[in-house]
Every structure is written in C-alpha cells, then in structure tokens.
Amino acid sequence: MSGSTLLVDIEDGIATLCFNRPEAKNAMNVAMRAELHDAVVRIRAERSVRAVVLRGAGSDFCSGGDVRGMNVTSAQAGRERIDDLHGWVSMLIDLDRPVIAAVDGVCYGAGFSFALAADFVIASTRARFCMPFMKVGLVPDCGAFYTLPRVVGLACAKDLVFTAREVGAVEAKAMGAVLEIVEPDRLHARAAQLAASLAAASPVAFGVAKRALNQSLGSDLRTMLEIEAAAQGIAFTTEYHQEAVRRFREKAEPLFKWPARET
Structure with a gap:
C-alpha cells in the first residue's frame, strides 16, 4: 500500500500516513496526490x-504543494x-474514525x-503553521475554506489567509x-498514544458524533435535535454501550479511557 512519496503503515488498527519527501519538506507533488487518494479510499473501506x-x-x-510543479x-x-x-x-474530513x-x-x-x-x-515545540497562498497569488485549498474558520473562527482565519504570516x-494552540x-x-509517541485511546472508543458513537459535529455549524437547532435523537437511539442499541454500562456498574476497567495529558 505504501508508495514512494507516502508511507502507509497499519498496525493494531491504527493507520499511519507519512508524507515521504523529506528532501522537499514533504511538499505534495503529483505522485503524492495520487497516493494520498488511494490510501484514503482504502482506509475508508477498511473497517x-x-x-x-x-x-x-x-x-x-x-x-x-510543490510550487515547481505548478504550471x-x-x-x-x-x-x-x-x-x-x-x-x-x-x-478524510468526513472519515467516521478519529484522525490525528x-x-x-x-x-x-x-x-x-x-x-x-x-x-x-x-x-511539536518547533512546529510552524502558515497559509502562504497570498504570497504566490493563490487562495487556500484542500478544504481550508471550510475547515479553517470552523477551527479558529472567522477573524483568525482572515488574519492567517490575508496576511500569509507564520x-x-x-499561537496556533x-x-x-x-x-x-x-x-x-515525544511527538510521534504522543500522537500514537492518543490514536490508540480513541481507537478504543465505540466506533458507532464516534462516527455519528463526528458526523453530527461536522454538520452543526450549518444546521439549525431543530435539525440538530433530530440528529441527536436518531444518533442516540442507534448508540443505545450497540453491544459497546451495553458492555460499557456493565463495566461501570461492576466498577471494572472501562472500555474507553483518555490518556493522561503531558506535563
């Protein structure tokens, strides 16, 4: 499944996608675009x-994107x-499983x-974030017009896009x-730790909760209440919920536990 520009490793239910052009700071070229497509399609289908x-x-x-290939x-x-x-x-944005x-x-x-x-x-402490598109006369892509305002708010999104500052x-936090x-x-070990914890959550509850949250900012209260009721009705019927309740009553080790934060 791995290609020359994208390394894919699946172990213990966790898929790691590693951009593999370190000599170009992992810039995305045509080959990486194709390999990302194939990897995401396969992961989506592989339960x-x-x-x-x-x-x-x-x-x-x-x-x-690799500017040298932009002709x-x-x-x-x-x-x-x-x-x-x-x-x-x-x-990838709508994937019904956790992405870190x-x-x-x-x-x-x-x-x-x-x-x-x-x-x-x-x-990591040395991470640097930037939407540099204005510097080359372009606009954000790969879904950023949708995700960026939802993550940081409209005012901060305009700041990052219009100024192209790093x-x-x-500050990103x-x-x-x-x-x-x-x-x-500690970066990759911590990401793997969080992924392992989230992988132990109810796949049904996580999937419907993520789908609902992704819809929430574009919906009204009545719509979201209907989604909530339908989602909870489904979640109540899962074996995961029944087992989690049993463990809670018996004071047994829970199925899902969020890992301790870094100190």
Whole structure:
C-alpha cells in the first residue's frame, strides 16, 4: 500500500500516513496526490482501521504543494487540478474514525489544510503553521475554506489567509488549531498514544458524533435535535454501550479511557 512519496503503515488498527519527501519538506507533488487518494479510499473501506495518524518524514510535516510543479495555464486547468483533490479530502474530513495530525516543523499551505482535516493536532515545540497562498497569488485549498474558520473562527482565519504570516505552536494552540504541544522527541509517541485511546472508543458513537459535529455549524437547532435523537437511539442499541454500562456498574476497567495529558 505504501508508495514512494507516502508511507502507509497499519498496525493494531491504527493507520499511519507519512508524507515521504523529506528532501522537499514533504511538499505534495503529483505522485503524492495520487497516493494520498488511494490510501484514503482504502482506509475508508477498511473497517479494521480504527484511527488514523498523519505525519511527515524527517523534521517537517508538509510544506504544501510543490510550487515547481505548478504550471497551470488556464482557469479550467486550475479548477480541474483542485477538483481532483476534493474527493479524497472530503473523505478524510468526513472519515467516521478519529484522525490525528502529528505536526513537526513546517506545516504550510496544503500541509496546514491536511492538519485542519484532522480531529486533533498534536504539535511539536518547533512546529510552524502558515497559509502562504497570498504570497504566490493563490487562495487556500484542500478544504481550508471550510475547515479553517470552523477551527479558529472567522477573524483568525482572515488574519492567517490575508496576511500569509507564520504562527508558532503556542499561537496556533491559542487560536484553537492545536490540542497539545510536546517536545519533538515525544511527538510521534504522543500522537500514537492518543490514536490508540480513541481507537478504543465505540466506533458507532464516534462516527455519528463526528458526523453530527461536522454538520452543526450549518444546521439549525431543530435539525440538530433530530440528529441527536436518531444518533442516540442507534448508540443505545450497540453491544459497546451495553458492555460499557456493565463495566461501570461492576466498577471494572472501562472500555474507553483518555490518556493522561503531558506535563
């Protein structure tokens, strides 16, 4: 399943997708686009995968699209270039399983968009985030118009997009784009720890909760109450719920436990 530009490892129900162009700060080229598409499609269909971790090879996450390969000569060609991304990007955003981005070093452009597609971002102390599109006369892509305002708010999204300025891990966390900041040598172990914990959650409850949360900002109260009632009705019937209740009553080890935070 692994390709030359994307390393894919599936172990104990956790799929790790590793951008593998460290010599180019893991910039996304045509080959990586195709390999990401294939990987996301397979993970979506493979129910044994319970969580996904996104990371980069070397000391960077992803520096965005490879500018050297951007030779678009017409608006239609430019649209087709981006439309080709939308199928698997939307599948990643809507994936009914937890997605964690482990961000080290550079997280620019499309790389930032990939991080925003995750449910949680764990950043190293040296992580740097940027939407640099204005510097080359382009606009954010890979779903960032949808995800960025929802994650950081409209005012912060305009700040990041219009100024194309870089922010460090601490400011990104203050904006809400980062869940935790850890030292670089702890980054991937911490991401794996959180992925393993989330993989132990009820797949049904997690999937319907994520779907509902992704819809919430574009829906009204009545719609969300209906979704809530339908989702809870389904969750009540699962074996996972019954077993969790039994363990609670018997004071046994719970099925789901969020790992302790870094100190």
